[in-house]
């Protein structure tokens with residue numbers, strides 16, 4: 005494959021005296037969808053924050069390949085500015101003089117036509133997360149990092165948002181690095197699932213490739229079989 | 245911050261438009277019941293001679309006094325008081341906002357300044373009066389300074405709390421975009437702190453009026469506080485009550501202006517409005 009879009013090497017990441025992450029080397033290729041799967045508290049968010057440059061105190065390095073591809077981040081909660089409208093939130097990084105046409109296009113792409121002037125308090129959780137996705141896309145990133153983006157919405161909305169995310173990534177040619185604790189979500193979305201775990205400090209315990217073409221069918225027997233294998237491996241790796 | 249919510253195709257929320265729908269008038273009517281009944285009762289009690297009018301004048305007498313004053317010196321007194329309050333409030337609240345921003349945004353500044361402010365706050369503000377009179381004399385300056393001291397602390401305390409209560413998660417969004425400190429302050433910190441700042445400004449304004457009365461009771465030749473003293477010295481409870489009514493109206497007016505600004509700027513708040521379902 006070509007040069008990696010994003011490479012994250014973490015030799016060690018401590019919080020005070022506790023080592024949370026150890027010996028991690030992670031690469032993201034263009035247009036690739038990779039999920040980080042692991043139990044709560046294993047350091048998934050920390051690793052993603054390191055990748056985003058939000059966390060700077062660690063031993064290791066983050067390098068962004070190629071033409072300085074932009075990296076954007078979508079948080080677990082929508083984190084919209086409650087005093088700004090949907091459109092203003094989407095163009096938030098540019099401040100008052102955001103690109104109106106581009107924002108309108110993003111609003112259409114995430115299915116929020118007619119809500120450009122709505123305030124966050126008028127949106128449902130799923131709609132707010134759509135706005136957060138659009139805000140992530142505003143800077144035309146080549147990599148989108150997502151931290152459990154759909155864990156706070158109901159199962160139906162989650163499926164819709166998963167499909168929307170894949171569609172947007174495909175359309176804009178964006179690579180995704182997504183954190184989840186949901187095995188089904190990981191297998192449905194990704195090209196590779198990286199399992200994190202460890203008794204003291206976490207590392208990448210195993211890599212599960214998902215060689216299925218998209219669009220995938222959630223009822224696909226091969227997904228079910230992969231899930232079986234994944235659960236077995238997770239057990240063998242003492243992650244569950 | 246200047247954002248306005250537009251109506252959605254989805255269920256639109258009911259908005260309270262003063263002076264438009266009849267429900268609003270009904271609400272106001274309910275609020276008037278108690279004062280109107282009380283006034284009528286007072287009028288009857290005084291007219292029947294159960295209470296001597298030199299202690300409690302009838303509401304109608306107070307109204308006559310008020311209109312007499314309005315024809316004469318009332319506006320001079322109002323003008324003097326309003327000018328003092330506005331000047332004192334502007335100075336006190338302005339300094340308080342600066343101090344709050346400084347202490348709220350910097351742990352270092354907090355370490356240096358907060359203990360001093362906490363100590364000063366422990367002094368009941370009226371205890372400054374003798375010193376102010378000694379240092380600044382009995383003219384305008386001491387009054388304005390006293391009002392400024394009164395307005396300072398509520399604005400300062402609410403300001404620091406407002407900054408410290410800002411959702412760290414929203415600030416992180418700005419950090420992710422690599423905002424400079426100035427951008428962070430303007431685009432996230434200020435709007436996010438605005439609700440708390442307004443709370444502080446409104447209580448600062450009400451304290452400014454309180455300290456105005458204190459200042460004018462002590463030494464003044466004009467102003468509503470002077471009218472109060474004058475009424476007492478000439479045994480005219482009707483003048484005292486008329487001055488009280490004017491003070492209440494002015495206080496309400498000032499708070500109303502701030503409240504209007506608050507609803508204008510804080511339209512976006514998703515706050516409980518007092519009833520589960522309209």
Ligand SMILES: Nc1ncnc2c1ncn2[C@@H]1O[C@H](COP(=O)(O)OP(=O)(O)O)[C@@H](O)[C@H]1O
Pocket residue numbers: 019020024042043044045046047048049050051
């Ligand atoms: N800012 C922080 N300070 C101290 N400890 C932290 C901090 N952030 C996370 N941790 C700790 O690091 C570990 C991993 O956290 P996190 O990356 O949030 O896990 P996950 O996202 O997988 O649930 C947890 O034990 C958590 O308590």
Ligand SMILES: [Mg+2]
Pocket residue numbers: 048049050151152
């Ligand atoms: Mg997490």
